[in-house]
Amino acid sequence: MNKIQSSLSEAVSQIKDGATVMIGGFGGSGAPLELIHALIDTGAKDLTIVNNNAGNGDVGLAALIREARVSKLICSFPRSADPKAFSERYLAGKIELEIVPQGTLAERIRAGGAGIPAFYTPTSFGTEVAEGKPVEKFEGRSYVQERWLKADFSIIKAFKGDAMGNLIYRMAGRNFNPLMAMAAKHTIVQVNHVVELGALDPETIVTPGIFVNSVVEVSNPQQEEILNREGAYYPPLNAPLSNNEAGA
Amino acid sequence: MSEQLNSIKLSNAQIAWRAAQDIEDGEYVNLGIGFPEMVAKFQPEGREAIFHTENGLLGFGQAPKEGEEDWDLINAGKKAVTLKPGASFFHHADSFAMVRGGHLDVAILGAYQVAQNGDLANWSTGKGGIPAVGGAMDLVNGVKKVAVITDHITKKGHPKLVETCSMPLTGVGCVTRVYTSLAVIDIKDAQFVLREKLADISMDDLQSFTGAKLHIENDVTDLIVPQL
Numbered sequence: 001m002n003k004i005q006s007s008l009s010e011a012v013s014q015i016k017d018g019a020t021v022m023i024g025g026f027g028g029s030g031a032p033l034e035l036i037h038a039l040i041d042t043g044a045k046d047l048t049i050v051n052n053n054a055g056n057g058d059v060g061l062a063a064l065i066r067e068a069r070v071s072k073l074i075c076s077f078p079r080s081a082d083p084k085a086f087s088e089r090y091l092a093g094k095i096e097l098e099i100v101p102q103g104t105l106a107e108r109i110r111a112g113g114a115g116i117p118a119f120y121t122p123t124s125f126g127t128e129v130a131e132g133k134p135v136e137k138f139e140g141r142s143y144v145q146e147r148w149l150k151a152d153f154s155i156i157k158a159f160k161g162d163a164m165g166n167l168i169y170r171m172a173g174r175n176f177n178p179l180m181a182m183a184a185k186h187t188i189v190q191v192n193h194v195v196e197l198g199a200l201d202p203e204t205i206v207t208p209g210i211f212v213n214s215v216v217e218v219s220n221p222q223q224e225e226i227l228n229r230e231g232a233y234y235p236p237l238n239a240p241l242s243n244n245e246a247g248a
Numbered sequence: 249m250s251e252q253l254n255s256i257k258l259s260n261a262q263i264a265w266r267a268a269q270d271i272e273d274g275e276y277v278n279l280g281i282g283f284p285e286m287v288a289k290f291q292p293e294g295r296e297a298i299f300h301t302e303n304g305l306l307g308f309g310q311a312p313k314e315g316e317e318d319w320d321l322i323n324a325g326k327k328a329v330t331l332k333p334g335a336s337f338f339h340h341a342d343s344f345a346m347v348r349g350g351h352l353d354v355a356i357l358g359a360y361q362v363a364q365n366g367d368l369a370n371w372s373t374g375k376g377g378i379p380a381v382g383g384a385m386d387l388v389n390g391v392k393k394v395a396v397i398t399d400h401i402t403k404k405g406h407p408k409l410v411e412t413c414s415m416p417l418t419g420v421g422c423v424t425r426v427y428t429s430l431a432v433i434d435i436k437d438a439q440f441v442l443r444e445k446l447a448d449i450s451m452d453d454l455q456s457f458t459g460a461k462l463h464i465e466n467d468v469t470d471l472i473v474p475q476l
Contacts, residue, residue: 026303026340027326028319052340077382080326090378099379102302103344103386110341122348122389126367126420129385171337172305173320178339206339225319225326 002163003215004194008038011188011216015044015153022050022109022180023061024156027080028224030173032157032190035216036060037234039155045069050109050151052102052176054078054086057228062086063235070095074149076102082228101129106179108149113182113211118147154184157221158207161191162198165212166205174206181211188214192221253401253457256448257429261476263397265290267356267427270395271297275353276306276346278387281325284356284397298334300352302383304343307335324383347383348390355391357384359398359426361413364460365438366423368396369415381418388419400428400457407459409433409440430454432471439463444471 005011012035015021021039025031040063049070054077055062064070066085073095078086089095100108101123111119120143124130134145156177159170167189169177181187194217258266260283268290271277277297279285288310291297300306301323308329312318317328346352361369368388371381388394398408409426426433431454432444442462445454447470455462 026324027322029303029322029326030320077380078378079380083378087378097379099381101381101385102340102383103347103390106340106344123386125389127385127417129381169337171318171320172301172303172322174337174339175303176340179341223319225317 003165003209003212004163005214005216008034008190008216008218009041011035011214012038012042012155014186015039015042017044018046019044019152020048020050020150022151022154022176022184024154024175024177024180026052026172026175027056028060029171030157030169030175030177031060031224032155033060033222033224034218035155035157035188035190036064040064040067040069040235046071048072048074050074050105050149050180052076052105053080054083056080056224057082058085058233059227060224060234063233065089065095068094072096072098074098074100074105076100076105099129104146105149106176108146109176109179109183111148112150113179116148118145120145149183151180151184152186154180154187156180156187156189158189158191160193160195160200161189161212161215162195162200162209163215164197165189165207165209165215166200167191167207167209167212168200168204169206178207181207186213187211188216190216190218190221192219193217253430256446257400258446258471258473259476261286262473263427263429265476266432266471266473267395267397268292270425271295271354274298276300276351277354277356278302278347278352278391280355280357280384280387281323281382283358285323285325287356287397297354300343300346301329302340302343302347304338304340305329305335306338307332344383344386347386350390350392352391354393354395355387356395356397357387359396359408360415361408361410362396362398362423362426362435363410363413364435364440366421366435367413368394368418368423369413370418372416374416384418388422393424394419394422395425395427396423397427398429400430407457410459430457430471433462436465441465442468444469446471
């Protein structure tokens with residue numbers, strides 16, 4: 001078994017128009033920036049994206065949204081230091097937004113990966129977020145029914161991975177990544193380091209390889225916060241057109 | 249009158265200081281992003297709370313020096329933090345298991361409005377724009393003590409403590425204590441119960457800046473904070 005792929009473009013090549021794609025990360029931390037940029041390069045559009053946020057600046061998820069590839073966003077917090085990519089499209093009515101409380105978002109994704117179609121949570125009871133959802137009392141307290149969330153693809157970031165897709169993460173870059181790995185039909189991971197089978201201690205593996213389909217190494221990943229400080233823009237404005245774009 | 253208020257009311261740092269005095273040694277605490285983050289600076293000597301952040305970290309410390317940020321090591325406000333000995337990382341579902349499962353002792357949040365029955369409105373003004381809820385609805389429904397720190401009135405002079413919230417709710421009957429720029433108020437049996445107030449404001453004036461009746465149970469003590 002070897003899940004290692006040689007290039008980012010190969011790794012995302014199966015993602016087509018209309019797909020539901022979960023994107024890991026919390027802000028820039030744990031966000032698979034290079035995979036998102038490779039997804040932009042494919043031209044895939046009409047995507048439903050699941051992420052905690054809505055991008056920041058002009059790179060990563062913000063660039064995917066600005067390039068009009070996203071028709072619906074499911075997230076908890078679409079604000080950031082520089083949210084203009086999302087804000088402009090949202091206020092123009094060009095992107096649908098489903099706001100989900102952060103813990104509910106995490107649990108819906110976990111449930112999707114764990115085969116649990118619905119669950120009850122105290123979160124959002126009595127608020128407009130709960131409107132239209134079934135409510136039930138348990139031990140005298142009211143809880144709101146929430147449904148699982150699943151995806152066609154997840155693109156996530158880990159620190160180290162092996163050919164079987166076993167993963168460990170780095171610091172708070174873990175966040176939604178292990179949950180999204182479970183909840184998609186096809187999970188694509190960018191790792192800082194591909195390591196030999198057996199190099200990861202089985203006691204410390206966070207995501208077992210069964211949840212992973214493709215691993216691609218990005219040994220010096222870029223960081224959204226740093227790119228934004230530099231005023232970076234993706235795709236680069238002065239870059240020559242790729243063959244793909246030239247032919248389109 | 250509201251101009252006079254500006255000369256006596258507590259600063260945000262002083263409100264945060266007062267809230268910090270009620271956090272016990274060893275408590276697990278979540279501070280909302282923005283103003284509530286200030287509470288961490290004022291932990292009384294000899295006490296150490298363990299701070300939780302929604303994005304999967306327990307036991308973080310202050311911000312690193314500029315230039316030493318590690319952007320995989322951030323808090324829910326997307327600000328760089330540092331690790332204290334004994335810190336741990338976990339994924340988002342575990343993080344919110346801590347929140348909803350009743351494992352956190354204290355959450356301190358900001359507010360647009362707090363109602364006398366403990367209802368909180370702090371996520372949307374209901375006037376359009378872009379809604380953003382984050383983890384607030386989870387925190388208010390799971391953490392053992394949910395406290396609010398806030399100015400007593402809005403910039404336009406309207407009470408933030410009200411009979412019924414007019415803005416979209418974050419949670420129902422969830423707030424137990426409010427630290428304002430003028431007073432410390434508990435919520436008990438769906439009533440505001442005044443515990444402390446600034447010595448420089450009269451009961452009548454304080455009531456006039458409050459949108460629901462202030463009840464008095466025992467003695468009301470002076471709200472005393474240091475110059476910060």
